[in-house]
Amino acid sequence: MTTDNHKRLFEISLAIARKVLPFLGQHQIPATPENYMIFYLYFEGDLHLVRRVVDAQLNTGRPWTAETTSQVFGQLFSAEANIDMRRNNERLAQSLRQTADFIVARSCQTAELADSASRELCKTIEAAQRLGEADEAGRWLRQALLQVQEVNQASSRLGGELVDKSQELEKAVQSLDRLETMALTDELTKLANRRAWDSRLRVEFNRFLRFGRPCSVIMLDIDDFKAINDRFGHLVGDQALIQVARLCQQGLRAVDFLARFGGEEFVCLLPETSLDGAYVLAERLRASLAAWAFTAAGQRARLTASFGVSCFRPDDERPEQVVERADKNMYRAKALGKNLVCGEEPLGPSQACLN
Template identity: 40%
Template sequence: MKANTEQLNLRASSQTNSGSEKFQTANLARCIYTLVMVLVFYHFQLPWIVVIGSVHLVFSVIWFLLIHFDILVEKDVWWSGYVPATFDLIWLTVLAYGTGHITSFFILGYLGSIALSSMSLDRNYGVYNAFLATVLFSAMGFFVYYDVIPLVNILMPPVKPTLLSIFISSLLLGGSAFIVNQIVSKLFSSLTDVNEKLLAIAMTDPLTGISNRRSFFSNLEIEMARQHRSTSTYPIAFLLFDLDLFKSINDTYGHEIGDLVLIEFANVLKTSLRKQDFPARWGGEEFLVLLPNTDLDGAIVTAEKIRSTFHSLKIPIKGKELRCSTSVGISILKDQTTNPESVINLADEFLYEAKRKGRNQVYSEKNL
């Protein structure tokens, strides 16, 4: 009956790291590759490319620091994807220009950038990337063709592109970019749907449809974090229910009826609790309910409501009406100085006392 305290601690420690961590690797990689390319073009004495690269490098470092120190959380700001994407595509266009333009291997970088920017459901800016990449690539070609900027290729003797080659390569890049965006978006959406379904299966009790023990721990972490941040008292109540004489019900009426009783009790929990309350099947015929920001008096009222509602149910079976009852143990996690495992164990001890004193009742420290 003990909560997995080690699991709680691991999750709580991981929660201290913000969601921005998933972006830090990409931001660090942006800084490193920009620095390398700036040094390469410095070696070939192309100062204006070095200046553009240095601006991109400064931006990349600042952006990385903003994310690293949680000054900016990328996933929470709608424009955060567009800003680095714009800087990256401009720099990528300059790299393509300096390495052969329409023959440059950096063209593949456009498609990679678009693919990465398409891997999001709530912030998909792949279409923007595809459009901007095509415009920048075409503009660079026309600038070279009309001698607005000098012809450069650090890899081999430069060849001036023709208008037809600029048109065809831009058309191919734009078409490929939009195709990549559509394919990656759909694949990512399908993968996300599958992951959500698997997560729901992993976090839900298949019989009753309410959360399981693993899901309970996840929600407890959230409430403990709120309790830690709260400037006022924020008690967390635990209600541990055990269906009375459940083994006898299974033996007398069969497991199918026993499952029906469990489902009916879960339905009582769903209809009796507040939106912020969290019920879970704890195991067998036991259910554990978490009541955020609820003191002992409030927890007793809720427990009595659930107990009386369940006891008043009449479950029809084989021409008869089955009436069941439940015993309840209540404990309160008052602050972070108490181990949640010991508080849940205390609810278990009170549940045992409720059963020992006749079942179908609520027991807490007020009964001592």
């Protein structure tokens, strides 16, 4: 790298730093290396994903804590679906590369044309000065006009082509955003899907190991869902799944994470929530579902769900272990009669299942 390149890189970094440091102070964000890296990328402006994730946190209005840093850092720098999607979508990546190559090539062509025209102008000017003849001056003016017109036409063409390519580039970026959303969203319920769940579970498990803050999981399965499909048809069953997703979402906090685990199973991730708190929330969700009724084929019907609750433990070696315990407790609720919330200690055997 040349001295000029080093100087330019330093000036760019300094300009971004002058934005980052006052911003951290203004928003009372700790000036840690992790936060500096996050907001350096934020103000650098090249990564749409960084802006979307950071803005989502800033718009909550909550203080930026170490947990916030860990969550944002995990979303941006772990091997998660959003970044994987950008790397792995070869078709759109190729489109972006072709667009960039086109812009560079056309810019070079115009620059070469302008340089060539400039050299020719210099030659004719020198010749006119030497000869001082009227005919030579007239020829020079005509030649200069033609060269100026040629450069102007090339610039106009480039401008129009760049506008077209910028529109194509914008469409490609929008397509990436849609594909990212599709890759992480359940098509029917519009909740997070299993892939998004696995990614978020890893982030919260790593935070638990680092900070020791409580985090619980609720797993629920609609009781006798096959009977609903058999009785009313799969379209009604799909609408029931959508409604269950909506009712659960309404009963959760903004910080909680709800996903469709598969079939008629849903999972909730509850940061900063103890096992006792998870029991209370699960019972509230259970009651909400049991109180809801729907009409199909002129008949009034209800549905219920069985719930299993668990939380991260210090001796957990894998994030999936909490899901396995919640799943086991959920099937225990079904075995005990369904429409129940079941869990584990520390509530004790007499309170292990609630209804």
